[in-house]
Amino acid sequence: MVSITKDNFSIGQICESGQCFRLHRLEEISDGKYALTALGQYLEVEQRQNQLFFDCTPEEFERVWREYFDLEEDYGKIMDMIDPEDTYLLKAAAYGSGIRILRQDLWEMIISFIVSQQNNMKRIRKCIETLCQRYGEEKRLEDGRKYYLFPTPEALAKVSIEELYACNLGYRSKYIHKTSMSAAFGEVDLDAIKRMDYKEAMTELCKLTGVGEKVANCICLFALHKTEAFPVDTHIQKVLKEQYADGFPFERYASYAGTLQQYIFYYDLKKGDRVC
DNA sequence: CATCAGGCGAGAC
DNA sequence: GTCTCGCCTGAT
Numbered sequence: 001m002v003s004i005t006k007d008n009f010s011i012g013q014i015c016e017s018g019q020c021f022r023l024h025r026l027e028e029i030s031d032g033k034y035a036l037t038a039l040g041q042y043l044e045v046e047q048r049q050n051q052l053f054f055d056c057t058p059e060e061f062e063r064v065w066r067e068y069f070d071l072e073e074d075y076g077k078i079m080d081m082i083d084p085e086d087t088y089l090l091k092a093a094a095y096g097s098g099i100r101i102l103r104q105d106l107w108e109m110i111i112s113f114i115v116s117q118q119n120n121m122k123r124i125r126k127c128i129e130t131l132c133q134r135y136g137e138e139k140r141l142e143d144g145r146k147y148y149l150f151p152t153p154e155a156l157a158k159v160s161i162e163e164l165y166a167c168n169l170g171y172r173s174k175y176i177h178k179t180s181m182s183a184a185f186g187e188v189d190l191d192a193i194k195r196m197d198y199k200e201a202m203t204e205l206c207k208l209t210g211v212g213e214k215v216a217n218c219i220c221l222f223a224l225h226k227t228e229a230f231p232v233d234t235h236i237q238k239v240l241k242e243q244y245a246d247g248f249p250f251e252r253y254a255s256y257a258g259t260l261q262q263y264i265f266y267y268d269l270k271k272g273d274r275v276c
Numbered sequence: 277c278a279t280c281a282g283g284c285g286a287g288a289c
Numbered sequence: 290g291t292c293t294c295g296c297c298t299g300a301t
Contacts, residue, residue, distance in 0.1 A: 018282070117283040123299065124282085170297025175284080212284050233282040265282075279301090289292085 002054040002061040008075035010098020011047045017099050017266045018121055019222045021112050021128045022150070037132075039064060039105055042139070042147050070100045070225075078256050088243045089260065092267035099262050101227060106190050107183065108150040109223035114175050114210040116218070123168075130167045135159060157184035175210025182208060198226040220258075227258040235268040236261060 011034050015023045023036040026044060033046045041064060044055040054061050066072070079093045115127045128150075135151035157180040164173035182188045193204050201224055205216040217231035230250070232240070240248055250257055 113282085114284095116281095118281060118296080119283095119298085120281045120300075126299095165297080168298065171284090171295090172297075210284065214283060218282080231282080234280095235282065269282085281298100281300090284296095286295095287293090289290105 002056060002058055004052050005050055006052055006071060007050050008097050009050065009052065009100060011045055013096055013098040013266065014100055014102065017096065017262055019262070020102055020104060021125050037147050037149065038068060040149055042141060068103050070103060073100070075100065078259055081253070081256060083249070083252065092263040093260070096263040096266040099266060101225065101259055101262065102222060103225050104223050105150065106194060106219070106223040107153055109219045110179065110208065110211065111176060113215040113218040114172055114179065115169065117172065117215060127167060127169055134167065153180050153183035156180035172210060178209035179211070194224065198228055201226065228255045230257045230261045235265050239264055239268055
């Protein structure tokens with residue numbers, strides 16, 4: 001067990017912000033306890049205010065989770081950079097102040113955000129879990145509980161389009177099939193993409209079937225940690241029109257635009273909840 | 277019963 | 290280059 005104190009960190013908000021589809025609350029009753037499967041490993045995390053408890057060895061924490069959760073970044077500093085006259089952005093950032101941009105697996109993000117298009121959170125999570133259970137490697141914890149890794153490109157490339165339809169992936173089935181074939185047979189080099197800068201990575205990712213500008217930006221932000229990436233979806237589009245008719249100040253925020261995008265997205269998403 | 281979710285590709289112009 | 294349209298499926 002590793003215990004640390006960290007401000008501007010809410011595992012719940014990170015989960016709800018929808019950047020990670022395999023982050024779940026373990027027990028509804030014991031509020032604040034979560035499980036995730038990432039980078040081929042299983043982890044349980046518990047949060048009590050600004051105290052975090054990672055159920056792993058100190059070595060594993062240093063090797064994997066410190067970077068995964070972006071614990072070295074000072075998010076308070078990012079919020080302090082916001083234009084004091086931009087009351088909307090100030091409110092959005094304060095509302096989602098526990099959000100952090102994770103450093104997730106590239107392949108998992110590619111498939112996850114192809115699945116996410118024209119889709120809702122609940123169904124996205126279900127689709128991803130189905131893919132993992134059917135085509136991911138099965139692992140067991142010491143107590144016997146099973147969990148599944150995210151399927152490799154090679155494993156997904158073997159799955160027919162018909163079989164993917166049977167996972168309720170709909171029209172995205174053919175996108176996933178084609179993209180998996182490209183990745184498995186070396187038409188696109190995932191390791192090379194990891195070494196590219198933002199613009200190069202965007203161009204390369206958009207070559208994949210089912211990956212357009214929006215999805216490529218999500219992949220850049222959540223897997224490659226290109227924090228200048230600013231994915232524009234229906235929520236962001238609406239906010240840009242309503243709050244930033246004269247244009248969002250990308251120059252001012254530069255490499256923090258992606259982090260601010262997450263505050264805006266989350267704020268708009270949750271406000272929508274309240275109306276319904 | 278319609279509409280719509282964290283878009284994209286193909287085809288028309 | 291820009292615009293339109295169809296698309297799986299489940300929730301409301």
